[in-house]
Amino acid sequence: MHISEGVLSGPVLIAGxxxxxxxxxxxxxxxxxxxxxxxxxxxxxxxxxxxxHVPIGPSSVHLILNGIVGLILGWGAFxxxxxxxxxxxxxxxxxxxxxxxxxxxxMALPAVFCYYLFGRLVSKRSHIxxxxxxxxxxxxxxxxxxxxxxxxxxxxxNFLKVSYLVVIAHLPVMxxxxxxxxxxxxxxxxxxxxxxxxxxxxxxxxxx
Amino acid sequence: xxxxxxxRNRMCCRKVFGSMxxxxxxxxxxxxxMAHRVTIxxxxxxxxxxxxxxxxxxxxxxxxxxxxxxxxxxxLLEGKTDERGEFSFKIxxxxxxxxxxxxxxxxxxxxxxxxxxxxxxxxxxxxPTVSQKTGSKMPEVQAAKSSVSLEQIRRVVEQSLxxxxxxxxxxxxxxxxxxxxxxxxxxxxxxxxxxxGVGAYFNYRRKSxxxxxxxxx
Numbered sequence: 001m002h003i004s005e006g007v008l009s010g011p012v013l014i015a016g017x018x019x020x021x022x023x024x025x026x027x028x029x030x031x032x033x034x035x036x037x038x039x040x041x042x043x044x045x046x047x048x049x050x051x052x053h054v055p056i057g058p059s060s061v062h063l064i065l066n067g068i069v070g071l072i073l074g075w076g077a078f079x080x081x082x083x084x085x086x087x088x089x090x091x092x093x094x095x096x097x098x099x100x101x102x103x104x105x106x107m108a109l110p111a112v113f114c115y116y117l118f119g120r121l122v123s124k125r126s127h128i129x130x131x132x133x134x135x136x137x138x139x140x141x142x143x144x145x146x147x148x149x150x151x152x153x154x155x156x157x158n159f160l161k162v163s164y165l166v167v168i169a170h171l172p173v174m175x176x177x178x179x180x181x182x183x184x185x186x187x188x189x190x191x192x193x194x195x196x197x198x199x200x201x202x203x204x205x206x207x208x
Numbered sequence: 209x210x211x212x213x214x215x216r217n218r219m220c221c222r223k224v225f226g227s228m229x230x231x232x233x234x235x236x237x238x239x240x241x242m243a244h245r246v247t248i249x250x251x252x253x254x255x256x257x258x259x260x261x262x263x264x265x266x267x268x269x270x271x272x273x274x275x276x277x278x279x280x281x282x283x284l285l286e287g288k289t290d291e292r293g294e295f296s297f298k299i300x301x302x303x304x305x306x307x308x309x310x311x312x313x314x315x316x317x318x319x320x321x322x323x324x325x326x327x328x329x330x331x332x333x334x335x336p337t338v339s340q341k342t343g344s345k346m347p348e349v350q351a352a353k354s355s356v357s358l359e360q361i362r363r364v365v366e367q368s369l370x371x372x373x374x375x376x377x378x379x380x381x382x383x384x385x386x387x388x389x390x391x392x393x394x395x396x397x398x399x400x401x402x403x404x405g406v407g408a409y410f411n412y413r414r415k416s417x418x419x420x421x422x423x424x425x
Binding site: 043093 | 245246308310312314315316317318388392393395396397399400401403404407408410411414
C-alpha cells in the first residue's frame with residue numbers, strides 16, 4: 001500500500017504532507033507521556049508487519065495492521081504510522097521520502113476513522129465486540145485501498161478502476177487483518193481491558 | 209495494594225515479553241525475502257535491450273507497463289512485461305535511456321542505461337590498441353585482416369561474448385535483489401525504542417520541574 005516515489009504529482013504530495021503534518025500534530029497532542037510505550041510497541045509492530053507478505057492474489061501485498069493501531073491509539077496513530085513509514089522508507093526502500101505524507105494519510109486516516117467507529121463497540125459484550133473488531137481490521141485496510149485510489153486519481157488513472165484493483169489485491173489482507181484484530185481485542189479484553197478505548201476513561205492508566 | 213502492584217507488574221512483564229515474542233515470530237515468519245517495492249533491471253545485448261522486472265521478494269511483474277525515455281524526458285517507446293516479467297526492445301536511439309516500470313497501484317521502479325553501455329558508434333574504434341597489444345601476433349592479425357573485415361570480427365566476438373555473459377548477467381540480476389535483512393528490522397525497532405527514550409526524557413524533565421516547583425512553594 002506504499003506509493004512509490006515519482007508516481008504522484010506535486011500538488012498531491014504537498015497536500016499529503018500538509019494533512020499528515022496536521023494529523024501528526026493532533027496525534028502528538030493527544031498522546032500523553034504515559035501512553036508512549038504503548039505507541040512504541042504498536043509502531044514497532046506496524047513497522048515489522050509490512051515484511052509479512054501475503055502470497056495470495058495478483059499483486060504483492062503485505063500486512064498493514066492500521067486497524068489495531070487506530071483502535072488502541074486513536075489520533076496517536078498518525079505519529080506512530082509516520083515514524084514506522086519513515087523507517088520503512090529508509091531501511092526497506094518501501095514507498096519513499098517524498099511520498100511519506102501521502103502514505104501516512106493513506107494508512108493513518110482510516111485508522112482514526114475506525115477508532116471513532118468501533119472504539120466504543122470493542123468494550124461492549126463479546127458478541128458485539130468481536131465482530132466489531134473483525135470489521136475494524138478489514139475496513140481499515142479497505143479504506144486504505146480506497147485512499148490509494150483517491151491519491152492516484154489526481155495523477156493518472158480513473159478512480160473506480162484503480163480502487164477496484166487495489167481493493168481486490170488486498171482482499172486476503174483484509175480477512176487476515178480482521179482475524180488478527182479479533183485476536184488482539186479478545187486478548188486485551190482479558191488481560192488489559194483499559195488499553196481498549198471504551199474503558200480508558202473508567203480506569204486511569206496508572207493507578208497508585 | 210502492594211500485591212496489586214505486584215500482579216500489575218507481572219502482567220506488564222508478560223505483555224512486553226509477549227509482544228517481543230510476536231516480533232521475533234514475525235521476523236522468523238517472513239522467511240528469506242519479502243518486500244513491497246518494485247525494481248527493474250536492464251542490460252544491453254547486441255542491438256537489443258533486455259529488462260527484467262520484479263516485486264521485492266522475487267515475484268515477477270506480469271503485464272507491467274515499461275516506458276523508455278531519453279534523458280531529456282522524451283518518450284521513446286513503451287511496452288508491457290510478459291509472463292516472465294521480461295520485456296525487450298531494439299535500441300531506438302544511441303543515447304542514454306531511462307527505463308521506467310509502472311506496475312500499477314502506485315508501484316514504480318526505474319533504471320538508467322548510460323550511453324557508454326550502448327557501445328555507441330560515436331566512440332573511436334579501438335583499432336590501434338588491438339594491433340599494439342597483439343604486437344607479437346602481428347602476422348596472424350594481418351592474415352585475418354586480409355580475409356575478413358574487422359567489423360565482422362567485432363560482431364562475432366560480441367555475439368559470443370553476449371552468449372558467454374548471459375549466465376553471468378542472470379546471476380547479477382538475481383543477486384541484485386536486496387531484501388530487508390534482520391539488521392534492518394532490528395535497527396528500525398531500535399530507532400523506535402530510541403524515540404521512546406526521548407519521550408521518557410522529556411517526561412522526566414517535566415516531572416522533575418513539577419517537583420522543583422512544589423519544593424519552592
